Amino acid sequence: MKKFNIKFIAVTLSMLLVFGACHDLDELNINPNAPDPEVTDLNLLMPTLIIDLGQTIVSLGIGDIAGVMQHTQKTGWSSGHNDYDWNDPGQSWSGYYGILRNADEFYNKAVEGELEFHQGVGLTLKAYAFGLIADLWGDAPFTEALKAESGPDFYKPVFNSQQDIYHGILAYLEEANTLLSKDNSEYTNVITSQDVLYAGDAAKWRKFANSLALRYYMRLQAKEPSVAQEGISKIAGDPGKYPLITVTEDEANIAYLGTSPGTSWPINMVYDINPQGEYMRRKPCATLVEALQALGDPRLGVWAEKVEIPLVLVPGTGVDRIVDGKREISKDVEEEFLEKWEGEDDLYVDYDQEYVGIPPSTFSAQAYNLTPNYTQQAAYNPHISQLSEMYKEASGSLLLMRLLSAAEVNFILAEAALYSWVSGNPETYYANGIKESLNAWEVGNQFDSYIQGAAYNGLESIMQQKWIASWTAAAESWFDWRRTGLPDLKAGVSARREKLPLRFYYKIDEDLSTNRENAEAAVAKLEPTPYKGTDQTNNSAWSKTWLLQGTNKPY
Incomplete structure (x- = not known):
């Protein structure tokens, strides 16, 4: 895949309307220095929207989730990373809803302008961000989210069930597949330089949307196996209608320009020269x-x-x-x-x-x-x-915001083939997953020798290699571990609990204090585990969301 530098970010940031969280707004959090969103070209929203999402994925992937999934450990100020010390005051989702407000604005402008390419992109990015929120917290505002401008009735939105959010984003992605199915020449107002992911290539955006749908159908594997099977079989069985990211060249990656702290790899020592800084x-x-x-x-x-x-x-x-x-x-x-x-x-x-x-x-x-x-x-x-x-370094060929990889798609297909949900040999998909991960890290020439020592042995091997391949994108391996219990990771002696955590805490001062009725209803639906420890309510990182309840996974 051609990797596009974020060269328009500095200009674009100064021109965008920046929105706050979508929930519980007594006042709209509007940047008075930004232009009126009613007259802002939607293309100016695009690079910041994509980059904000990419930076969020990197933040998760090298942050505390990398500690949970035992990719990294910290040697300073480490309690959240190494030990899951998360509960006070909880994790904020305001940044995620900030991305969603921009995505919603982008999509609505596309609808008004009858711009189908932009509609498909907007739906894909909304699906990605809403999916993350459901993955990380569970129930959350969805149908009443992003509507604070409509008045006080939406200042305290209801929390939709995690199940409904997953089904909702799959509907988004189905629509996006249709919207993005035309030849590039049939779309209008596409400014390739503003699309820092795929340079206006609708076919690649379509693959991204369908691959994201494949991810979320597999997310339902343990809880709604019939839904998962039907969705994955539909997509994998019709590559003409549902093309996928299966090779590294099509991956959803964004490069860093590296000219300022905000456009650089986040733990670099170019702009943070502190010998006790984030890299060290x-x-x-x-x-x-x-x-x-x-x-x-x-x-x-x-x-x-x-x-x-x-x-x-x-x-x-x-x-x-x-x-x-x-x-x-x-x-x-x-x-x-x-x-x-x-x-x-x-x-x-x-x-x-x-x-x-x-x-x-x-x-x-x-x-x-x-x-x-x-x-x-x-x-x-x-x-x-x-x-x-x-x-x-501040930038480099391998320093990327990795939204979705070819390796992940091949490993999903390997798991689906193992369940006989798709045709083909799971071992072949497994090998393809390894090959594409090695390609992504520029060591693909060692595949033939490597695969000899990485024999396929069912789900355990698939999940181990998928966990390895999620380096710098560790959140996805966390979500897989929760539903499968693989790889078999053990908490160490300094961890806050005997087991690894399962979700993020709702943040007290954002939800439990300001949207109390709806937040408490969501907390009541969480299922506590024996590892809830000193947490006073079910709002615990060791409580099970809908997705895990009744599955006996991961514990």
Whole structure:
């Protein structure tokens, strides 16, 4: 896929109407410096709308969800990332509804102007954002959302069920498929430079819409299997009517321009030179590192750096020295270090000479593996792997906002084939998923050798590879883990609960205080699990939304 830089963002940001959250508005949150939305060309909304969504996906994918899914761990200010310390005051969805207000404005203008390409794009982006809200929180405003301008009756919108939201966005995507089915020459007012995702290519937007529908039909696999089967069979069985993203060139990726903090990879050290900044706080998690090492996975070398000073266990006592670029220690030095961390009986020193990740939810994260300056948060540790040097950069060929990948689509088809919902061999789709992920990370030339050590063995292998392929887009692997329990991830000793969390908390001061009646009705429908702990109500990250209730998944 041609990847488009966000070169219009600075100009566009200054011209857009910025909307606040769609719910519970006693006053509209309108930017007085922005032009009247009634006279703003809808094309000027497009780049910011796409980029805001992309940045949201990256924020989730390298943020706390990457900690939950054990892609990364933090060595400073880590409790939310490593330990799921989320409950006070909860997670805000105002940014998501801000995206939706712009998407709704974009779509409505397209309807008024009879612009079918823009209508299809608007519906696809609305479906994506509403789907995220349902995935992350559960029940949420949907049918009465985005209507605050219509008056006080919509200031406190009802929360639609998670089920209804999923069905609603699938209807959006079905309509988008039809709207985007024409040749590019048949659409009007398409400014290719404003479409920073696909440069006005309707066929690629159509593939994006259908691939997103495939994602949400599979989301219903455990809860509404007949709906999931019918939808996936419909799409996969008619590629002429429902084309999909199956190769890397069609992926929904957006590149960074890298000319300012707002147009750059978010944890770069070009604009944040703090040695304890966002880049330095994140380290690869041992769970992922060890899985990749077991597979001989070439993506490990793309995503992480080798240990600068490996540790070596040597005979004797009191040995702690640097020899030929390695730190030699004796067993008593190791034991003295490990004794500092009471309550972590399974803590260990990792003597791997190439890659070392941090175990999940460990009290010793910032000190793990004999960090020389272990009292300092986010201190550099030469005895563990850092994220790849490319993540220090502001932009680069692999620094992308990854909305939906060809690997994901192939893994969905592999799972569907396993259930006999689509024709074809699940092993073939599985291999295609791996191949496209390797292509996406520019190591596709190693596929033939890699697949020999990554044999297909049913759902477990599909979900493991899908989890790996979701690097920097970890939210999708979280949603898969919830419905399948795969991969089998364990919470560490410092985690807030014995199990991984299942959802975001509704934010107290946005919903539970200001739209109380509707919010409390939604909370009452959540099903608490034994891991709710000290949470006072069902508004817990360890409560089950509709999607998980009755499925016995993931616990």
